[in-house]
Amino acid sequence: MRALRFIVVVLVTLFILGMQSVQAQGPGTLTSGERPFNNENAHKVTGDTFTFKGEVTIAGRLFNSYGYVYSGWGTFNISGWDYFVAHVGISDNNSGNGEVIIETDGVQVYKQQINAGDQAITVSIPLNGRRTITLRAKRHIIFAEPKLYKGKTPSAQPTTPGTTTTVTVTGTPATFAIDPNDLEKLATALRKRIDGRPELAARVARGKVALMTFSLVDITSASIATNVAEDLSTSMINNDFQLIERGQLDKVLKELKVQDTALIDPATAQKLGQLTGCDMILVGSISDRGQFVVINSRLLETATGKALAAERVEMRKIEIKR
Known part of the structure; x- marks a missing residue:
């Protein structure tokens, strides 16, 4: 009798799960x-x-x-x-x-x-x-x-x-994504490089960083840069970087009419620092190399525009099937 009850419970559970699966299909x-x-x-x-x-x-x-x-x-x-x-x-x-x-x-x-x-x-x-x-x-x-x-x-x-x-839907759909775990490796590698220089580590510990949206090389979908900025932001916070709030940063970039964050000159970097309160900015590029993606990043000092540290990481491409 117990065996029969067990079988009935299992069948009912499978039926409910099956119905939930069907309901979730559009x-x-x-x-x-x-x-x-x-x-x-x-x-x-x-x-x-x-x-x-x-x-x-x-x-x-x-x-x-x-x-x-x-x-x-x-x-x-x-x-x-x-x-x-x-x-x-x-x-x-x-x-x-x-x-x-x-x-x-x-x-x-x-x-x-x-x-x-x-x-x-x-x-x-x-x-x-x-x-x-x-x-x-x-x-x-x-x-x-x-x-x-x-x-x-x-x-x-x-x-x-x-x-x-x-909204009018436009733009080029992304054909691949970047694993957030690989972006965690980038943040970790950058932190390790900074920690290897005590003076720089002390400056980073005291200061705030503005994370720019990275420029794209041989990539047509802007959403990839957006996704990288979102996931890398989380990874950097987890690695003890103090980041400027994104909404505040976007507002200042709009005021300064900065379209391409890869082309920030020393004067613009200085203005960013003054208007957002950040001491450093992280800029970089995302490049499609065929079988993999390369992200180059540079930590710049806002007061001078000087590069304080740099890191390059190869990352896997996760194909998006449509």
Whole structure:
């Protein structure tokens, strides 16, 4: 009898898991309608899961549900869906500012700085046959009433004053990714090189570093540089580098009209230091060498533009199958 009960439990469990797997495979039999953007309708590919919660208010406006990516980013399978829509903002329970970045198939399609107290921004993204969507949300950014649409065009109009943004998906999809573990090796190697020089190690311990977005060589997808900046930032913090907050850095770069961070001259480096409070900046390049990728990095002193340390690491290419 116990054996029979055990078999029944196993079969029921397998059935439930099978049903969950089916539910996570896009819109299924839905031909026209909408569904909440959650882990049932858009299952995780990599990064963190999408945590779905109840009511929330943004700038006094009540939303029935919201979600966020706990670790700051996650990539999800949206095959078969036609639109992703969400009201992006910061909950009235939080303060400060944040940044949201959205990518489809590795191509950045939306980026916005958001302050606490701002009206929610309604973002409508046509998926155009794309297979994945990546949500990157820094600080306290949340996605209120996130939805996926099939067979219909969402109105995406906020019920109270705010901003509506309909995104046009452009750009070159990435054909490969760089393993975050390899970027950890770069941060570790740079830290080891610095620690080998006590005077420089003391300066780095006292000062702050601004991590630039690295330039691309023989690579057409800008999302690779964005992903490297995100993952390398985490690795550097884990290796005891004090980094300037990304939103503050982007604001200063915009003010200085710096387009290519690989071409920062000593005068610009000095201005960066004055406006952000950083003592050093890390610049570099990401180069496609066929079977592998090479990242060259240089730590520059903002006061003079002088290179204090440099590191080069070869990294594996992880093919993205579409």
